[in-house]
Amino acid sequence: MADLVVACLRFGDLRPSVDPLTGTVSRDPRGFDLSAADAAALEHALRLGDAWSAPVLAVTAAPSSADPLLRTALALGASVLRVPWVASSYVADLALDERALALAVASAIRGVGSPSVVVCGDVSSDRGTGAFPAYLAHALSAAQALGLVSLSVSGNSLAGERRLDGGRRERLRIPRPAVCSVEAAGVRLRRASLPATLAASSGAVPVAAVSASSVGSVEVTGVGPFRPRTRVVPAPAGDSSRDRLMQLTGVLVAHDPPQIVAPSSAAAAADALLDYLRRRGYAAPA
Structure with missing residues (x-):
């Protein structure tokens, strides 16, 4: 199966209910369906197949x-495969480590064959981070x-x-194997014929031996707004409050001109970013 095409889908409640007093999110299995992005991912996979x-x-x-x-x-x-995964609550679902989830899904895919292309939705309807396809590409050692x-x-x-x-567009030539995430743009999932639908209604769904919930998860200990680290700055000097305020705001200080960074590699880009954060005091000196 050198040319195996995989559609990695995520099912979620598209119409969850939220308690207005407690904020508790309740999901109904009857509302579970494919999001528009996941439906587009399945259609793209079928077209590639x-x-x-x-x-x-x-x-x-x-x-x-x-x-x-x-x-x-x-x-x-398409053939189907389900990785067993049970979350105890909506919060536990969101806290599941997406890297661990990607490792479990990659292991399940390798049990079927060597994927040539994996197509995912760009964001899910419940989590919305868009990080899972990148983690999956790393787990499969594939381009993304x-x-x-x-x-x-x-x-x-x-x-x-x-x-x-x-309004610009970027055109890419993507080598294989690759993991691609797609938006729900200009693609509509095809409809199955009635005989195929009736035949699939009693079909068995294989279950992978690996469980996503057994690989690892993130423990949420607290939730709060982002607060940048405090920095020690010298006290302003000046005889008047206006002079001190101008020194604090830096209006009379010549600022560094904008710099366009065009490194030749990802490592060079990371070094340039870390160097900038150290100069600004957001990161500890090397």
């Missing part, structure tokens, strides 16, 4: 309540292209396009 005549695998980390939705992908011609609005076949590689500021 058609172009390469390759098998398509739809995988998700979810409890057994997601089985009816996985059968939707089964009716569309995130936030795409289009994805198509270009020879032995992929061609993608994503938004830039000012």
Whole structure:
């Protein structure tokens, strides 16, 4: 299965209820469905499978309540796989370590075959961090292209396009293997035929041996607003309050001109960023 195409999906309650007094979030399994981005990811995976005549695998980390939705992908011609995952509450769901989740999903995918392309939604409806596709690319040692609005076949590689500021677009040539996250832009999930839907309604959903909840999680000890670290600054000098205020605000100080950093590698970019933070006092000296 050298050309295995994987659609990594996330199911969530698209219409959760929130208690106005306590803020408790309640989810109803009857409201679970694919978000628009995940539906686009499945459609892109099916199109890539058609172009390469390759098998398509739809995988998700979810409890057994997601089985009816996985059968939707089964009716569309994809094979399915579920990574067992049970969260005790909505907060526990959000606190689950996405890196650990990516490791579990990557292990489950490798148990089926070597993926050529993995397509994910850019953000989920409940978490919305968009970090999972990057973690998954690292776990699979694959290239990553995130936030795409289009994805198509270009020879032995992929061609993608994503938004830039000012209405611009960036075109990418993506080597394989790759993990791509897509927006819900201009793509609508196809509908399965009635015979395929009826046949999939009683189909079995395989369950992976690895569990996402057993790999690790993040413990939330407290929630609060971000507060930058305090810095020791010299006391202002001046005979009047105006002079002292002007010295504190730095209006009479010549500021450093803007600097455009164009390093040749990711390591050089990280070094430039850390050097800037040290000069500004936000990071400890090396």
